[in-house]
Amino acid sequence: MSARWTTAVLDTNVSGGLVVVRSAEGFMVDANGALFPRDWFKRQEPDIRFEHGIGHYDGQPVYLAELHGAQALPGCSWRGLRQFMLEGDFDTYKILGYAAQIATWAREHRFCGSCGQAMTQVPRERAMYCEPCDLRSYPRISPSMIVLVTRGDEILLARSPRFVTGVYSTLAGFAEPGESAEDCLVREVREEVALEVQNIQYVGSQCWPFPHSMMLGFHAEYAGGEIVMQPDEIEDARWFRVDALPPLPAGRSIARYLIDLYVARRLGLPEPVLPR
Ligand SMILES: NC(=O)c1ccc[n+]([C@@H]2O[C@H](COP(=O)([O-])OP(=O)(O)OC[C@H]3O[C@@H](n4cnc5c(N)ncnc54)[C@H](O)[C@@H]3O)[C@@H](O)[C@H]2O)c1
Numbered sequence: 633m634s635a636r637w638t639t640a641v642l643d644t645n646v647s648g649g650l651v652v653v654r655s656a657e658g659f660m661v662d663a664n665g666a667l668f669p670r671d672w673f674k675r676q677e678p679d680i681r682f683e684h685g686i687g688h689y690d691g692q693p694v695y696l697a698e699l700h701g702a703q704a705l706p707g708c709s710w711r712g713l714r715q716f717m718l719e720g721d722f723d724t725y726k727i728l729g730y731a732a733q734i735a736t737w738a739r740e741h742r743f744c745g746s747c748g749q750a751m752t753q754v755p756r757e758r759a760m761y762c763e764p765c766d767l768r769s770y771p772r773i774s775p776s777m778i779v780l781v782t783r784g785d786e787i788l789l790a791r792s793p794r795f796v797t798g799v800y801s802t803l804a805g806f807a808e809p810g811e812s813a814e815d816c817l818v819r820e821v822r823e824e825v826a827l828e829v830q831n832i833q834y835v836g837s838q839c840w841p842f843p844h845s846m847m848l849g850f851h852a853e854y855a856g857g858e859i860v861m862q863p864d865e866i867e868d869a870r871w872f873r874v875d876a877l878p879p880l881p882a883g884r885s886i887a888r889y890l891i892d893l894y895v896a897r898r899l900g901l902p903e904p905v906l907p908r
């Protein structure tokens with residue numbers, strides 16, 4: 633959320649407002665961006681799979697429409713959420729990131745996980761409901777730890793085979809049942825590089841809608857061990873001096889923030905602000 637964007641559960645039977653349109657190809661855009669007048673959009677008779685009211689932007693109600701196919705309207709095309717994260721205004725990215733998470737949840741919770749019957753949308757609540765089971769399913773959020781491990785003027789960065797060529801980042805991983813945030817962090821660092829850490833400090837958090845991570849960012853100091861890379865997950869991991877860093881992750885990511893913050897403190901530069 634931001635000063636201009638707040639989330640809300642809105643009644644889809646009310647007309648008007650703005651709409652963001654999603655398909656498997658991403659979000660629909662035209663020359664004016666990704667927010668369309670909803671009444672105009674409806675008049676084009678799109679093949680809508682479901683609709684949710686998701687919030688207010690500058691006081692205007694905003695809805696999400698997910699299409700069955702990937703047929704963009706004339707003059708429109710599709711753009712993936714990552715493009716919005718990388719460029720463009722942050723409010724639009726926040727709206728679409730939220731819309732993407734609601735769409736993922738709505739698509740994946742059409743049927744009850746317990747009895748298999750069709751679920752229904754609960755009015756005024758972000759939940760899908762199974763009456764026979766009296767079961768509500770809410771949007772899924774996956775807590776993930778992300779940590780910058782440091783050793784004086786050196787920081788530990790690693791590459792996953794999934795990264796853009798040349799880019800190195802901080803270590804990250806999903807929390808498992810039974811773990812505290814700190815347990816998860818210690819396990820992930822052991823699994824991915826076989827190092828021990830100490831003085832774990834929470835720094836800040838960021839929603840990461842790819843598809844539903846909640847990143848909890850930490851700083852930790854190296855405590856011991858030699859780097860042993862986890863096969864398949866880690867392609868390279870090494871210590872970099874703060875004044876000789878490789879290509880880094882996108883400017884809006886918390887990974888980048890954790891790195892920039894430490895480097896700024898080490899080199900006496902102004903501290904960055906976490907985009908969230
Ligand atoms: N915003 C950022 O700066 C930033 C930076 C790095 C990673 N991330 C995100 O952090 C998350 C975790 O990072 P990772 O990919 O290194 O994780 P990871 O090290 O835990 O490895 C991924 C593996 O975790 C398992 N997994 C997948 N989804 C899961 C879930 N929802 N819950 C539990 N286990 C799951 C799978 O086996 C998958 O192969 C990812 O969503 C990634 O995109 C964000």
Ligand SMILES: [Mg+2]
Nearest residue numbers: 803804805824
């Ligand atoms: Mg990982």
Ligand SMILES: [Zn+2]
Nearest residue numbers: 744747762765
């Ligand atoms: Zn059920």
